[in-house]
Amino acid sequence: MERGASLMTEFLRHSGGAAVIDGGLATELERHGADLNDPLWSAKCLLTSPHLIRARKAVCFCISLGQQICSELNAKENIKMYMDHYVWMVSDPLSVVVHLDYLEAGADIIITASYQATIQGFETRGFSREESEALLKKSVEVALEARDIYYERCSKSSSSAVGDDKILKRRPILVAASVGSYGAYLADGSEYRIEGIMFFLFCCVPFSSGIYGDAITLKVLKDFHRRRVQVLAESGADLIAFETVPNKIEAQAYVEILDEENISIPAWFSFNSKDGINVVSGDSILEFASIAESCKKVVAVGINCTPPRFIHGLISSLSKVTTKPILIYPNSGESYDPDKKEWVQNTGVSDDDFVSYVNKWIEIGASLVGGCCRTTPDTIRAIYRTLSNNRLLQPCSNLVDLKE
Numbered sequence: 001m002e003r004g005a006s007l008m009t010e011f012l013r014h015s016g017g018a019a020v021i022d023g024g025l026a027t028e029l030e031r032h033g034a035d036l037n038d039p040l041w042s043a044k045c046l047l048t049s050p051h052l053i054r055a056r057k058a059v060c061f062c063i064s065l066g067q068q069i070c071s072e073l074n075a076k077e078n079i080k081m082y083m084d085h086y087v088w089m090v091s092d093p094l095s096v097v098v099h100l101d102y103l104e105a106g107a108d109i110i111i112t113a114s115y116q117a118t119i120q121g122f123e124t125r126g127f128s129r130e131e132s133e134a135l136l137k138k139s140v141e142v143a144l145e146a147r148d149i150y151y152e153r154c155s156k157s158s159s160s161a162v163g164d165d166k167i168l169k170r171r172p173i174l175v176a177a178s179v180g181s182y183g184a185y186l187a188d189g190s191e192y193r194i195e196g197i198m199f200f201l202f203c204c205v206p207f208s209s210g211i212y213g214d215a216i217t218l219k220v221l222k223d224f225h226r227r228r229v230q231v232l233a234e235s236g237a238d239l240i241a242f243e244t245v246p247n248k249i250e251a252q253a254y255v256e257i258l259d260e261e262n263i264s265i266p267a268w269f270s271f272n273s274k275d276g277i278n279v280v281s282g283d284s285i286l287e288f289a290s291i292a293e294s295c296k297k298v299v300a301v302g303i304n305c306t307p308p309r310f311i312h313g314l315i316s317s318l319s320k321v322t323t324k325p326i327l328i329y330p331n332s333g334e335s336y337d338p339d340k341k342e343w344v345q346n347t348g349v350s351d352d353d354f355v356s357y358v359n360k361w362i363e364i365g366a367s368l369v370g371g372c373c374r375t376t377p378d379t380i381r382a383i384y385r386t387l388s389n390n391r392l393l394q395p396c397s398n399l400v401d402l403k404e
């Protein structure tokens with residue numbers, strides 16, 4: 001077996017058969033005071049990146065009009081804004097802190113903030129190809145830095161036991177480089193209120209139906225994703241997380257890129273569902289899973305950003321058609337009101353309810369469990385505790401040992 005292909009098997013063995021994925025970024029960034037409506041948050045970055053100022057003015061203009069809807073900006077401008085916010089985010093030490101929060105909550109895998117970061121998007125923003133690729137790598141560097149700091153904290157900690165609320169326990173930790181779909185890149189944000197922009201930058205729903213139309217061929221998708229995948233594969237990440245894959249054609253594009261470019265790190269595929277039966281575009285899970293199954297470099301397959309109530313059924317369906325480890329990281333189940341253009345409060349499940357499902361998900365075949373949009377370190381900590389009660393936690397110093 002190729003070393004890359006065995007990464008997940010070995011990782012899960014060392015993690016006692018089940019592992020914890022991190023949770024949503026946006027809520028956590030906000031908790032730490034990252035507020036796009038506050039110009040101070042990004043001021044430092046603006047000073048060093050004067051070419052961002054124009055877009056910033058557009059944002060301020062919107063805010064000054066009072067909850068002005070972004071539809072006044074065209075799609076191209078909105079893609080530029082997303083890219084600017086990404087630059088601010090990865091340039092801010094806060095992003096390291098957010099990854100650290102998840103590690104200290106018990107996450108064994110942290111996912112980079114590159115979901116919507118694309119070379120094409122950066123170039124639209126006026127960055128050179130070289131700068132764009134560096135910005136893409138930056139999201140991985142931030143996560144790797146957080147992992148280093150975490151290991152350092154673990155060595156300094158007097159005990160590997162679980163503290164009051166911080167879990168400082170040396171264990172294998174993987175950094176997964178996020179790749180969002182073509183639909184995520186297209187998302188022009190025009191449907192969302194300005195205060196939602198930053199949130200949606202780090203969020204996967206409800207962007208795309210996954211139905212691209214005839215013009216978006218396999219070749220178009222491969223051309224779109226190819227360089228980004230190559231750059232992330234060489235960034236120091238342990239694997240690539242193809243997230244919220246909306247249809248079989250995009251899954252096929254990823255598989256072909258992994259093989260054609262001889263990508264040196266493995267990948268996982270996760271899809272989202274809006275009906276609990278099919279992939280979001282309506283493609284069947286069977287077809288989706290068989291594409292993932294055809295590629296040795298795909299080391300896990302599963303579901304993300306889907307309400308918890310659908311997960312049980314989807315795992316059952318998936319487990320019949322895949323031999324690969326199954327991963328799940330649902331969203332909080334909250335619903336999004338397209339008229340009001342905001343999340344509807346209290347429509348999701350509580351952390352307690354979310355976690356009450358976890359054992360059942362593991363029982364029927366999931367091996368990796370985490371959270372997607374609107375979940376927090378509290379959710380992840382609760383998942384960690386639930387899994388810790390069940391799994392055999394084997395001592396393993398770090399990923400270097402794991403890889404050897």
Ligand SMILES: [Zn+2]
Nearest residue numbers: 204305372373
């Ligand atoms: Zn999500």
